[in-house]
Amino acid sequence: MEVDVMSNISITTVDKSKIDSFDFENVKFGAKFTDHMLVCEYKNNAWQQMEIKPYSAIELDPSARVFHYGQAIFEGMKAYKDDNDDVWLFRPDQNFERFNKSAVRLAMPEIDEERFIGGLKALIDLERAWVRKGQGNSLYIRPFMIATESGVIASPSNEFLFCILLSPAKSYYSGKIKVQIAEHFSRAANGGIGAAKAAGNYSAQFYPTKLAQEAGFNQVIWTDSATHTKLEEAGTMNVFFRIKDTLYTAPTSERILDGVTRKSLIELAKSEGYQVEVRPVLVEEITKAAADGTLKEIFGAGTAAVINQIEGFSYKEQYYQLPELKDEECFALDLKNKLTRIQNKLANDPFEWTVKI
Known part of the structure; x- marks a missing residue:
């Protein structure tokens, strides 16, 4: 049996949050991100340990399959904060199911609920100060998966990276x-x-x-x-x-x-x-x-x-x-x-x- 996924998660936090200098009132949709992100690799036919770490660049080989054959999927979700400072997700089960349907269609591995939902909750719990109250305010959530195996042979990758990013958001469009x-x-x-x-x-x-x-x-x-x-x-x-x-x-x-x-x-x-x-x-x-x-x-x-x-x-x-x-x-x-x-x-x-x- 696999070890308990959530008890085995690795968490490394930033030395100092950038939240105090963040302009929540004038944020451009999807342009700025919170202090941390979640990453999890798939290799040797299995998902590896999840890691929450400071938001940073991802290093990939130039021949990574995502660049050449487009094995990449994502989801879009939101978190909201109520007047009691509680944070809520909206129908995350639907995004989880659709993410795996997308994975199957692109010959990518399905991810388990513990990593997708459990990892997401752990990340947002760490970043809950970034979720602002008030109708129109939200925290946009971007889970995605990309093919990372090196080599330009035209075949599905055997290695992948699952990642979740968080971005404070207001309304995406304004006006008709x-x-x-x-x-x-x-x-x-x-x-x-x-x-x-x-x-x-x-x-x-x-x-x-x-x-x-x-x-x-x-x-x-x-x-x-x-x-x-x-x-x-x-x-x-x-x-x-x-x-x-x-x-x-x-x-x-x-x-x-x-x-x-x-x-x-x-x-x-x-x-x-x-x-x-x-x-x-x-x-x-x-x-x-x-x-x-x-x-x-x-x-x-x-x-x-x-x-x-x-x-x-x-x-x-x-x-x-x-x-x-x-x-x-x-x-x-x-x-x-x-x-x-x-x-x-x-x-x-x-x-x-x-x-x-």
């Missing part, structure tokens, strides 16, 4: 955004790695997103690779459409990431009495609804942004402006407020989504 519906580019294809949270999925988005931004838009709503008639995701987020008083969102598939915020919003919306339909959403029906005035809202949903409202979209060089709704009329704002209140322990959690550290 304009998007462009993709007519040529796709985020993912059937049989590919679209359902995995793989690094390569995101690098493939950068160029078409750059083109959209040069045309005056913030992001791209991706369409299916086969026909470009089905709306799938918005930028790095899942996407919802409100026609009249019904919310529509595409089902998860080989192409669409199983977003934790997405599934939480679906469950929350249904519990609040909203009509929700999970089915393929066609470009044609959205442009038609926009033209006849029945399209009321579009919004993206993801860990970083929670919910990001979309004010209008472009398709085939025609721009469609969504109606200006009062705040109390917006499903997006209502759901965002209700979900973030649960995450921040400002409201009851009937779904038992929050986990105390």
Whole structure:
């Protein structure tokens, strides 16, 4: 039997924390990190001892497989602090399960719950002063795994590094955004790695997103690779459409990431009495609804942004402006407020989504 993982964890702390000089009010999302990080190597067909140590550079051989064949996956999570100074995670079991699904798809080793959840809790417990109170404040959590074995032979690595970084965060996006519906580019294809949270999925988005931004838009709503008639995701987020008083969102598939915020919003919306339909959403029906005035809202949903409202979209060089709704009329704002209140322990959690550290 393996020795107890958590009792065998190695912890080395910084001599002096940088927290007193950290500007929490003006932090750029994902740009600055806390004092410590967690690392754990996989070699000889087994996960090794976990180590929490001062945040520092990782040294890799130039021929490490991650650089040449892209074996890299990650997750995005958040921790929140309530008014009693208790720190909470939001549905970490879902991120753990998805991380391992991504690992399997990229021929990487699955990681055990003790290392992923247990190690995460130990790291955040050490860094709990970095979690700030107040709705809108959070600690962004970035677990990731990369292939580290040296050699440029085109085969899966046998050695890996699992790491967790922590970054104080505020809202990822501010204000509404304009998007462009993709007519040529796709985020993912059937049989590919679209359902995995793989690094390569995101690098493939950068160029078409750059083109959209040069045309005056913030992001791209991706369409299916086969026909470009089905709306799938918005930028790095899942996407919802409100026609009249019904919310529509595409089902998860080989192409669409199983977003934790997405599934939480679906469950929350249904519990609040909203009509929700999970089915393929066609470009044609959205442009038609926009033209006849029945399209009321579009919004993206993801860990970083929670919910990001979309004010209008472009398709085939025609721009469609969504109606200006009062705040109390917006499903997006209502759901965002209700979900973030649960995450921040400002409201009851009937779904038992929050986990105390």
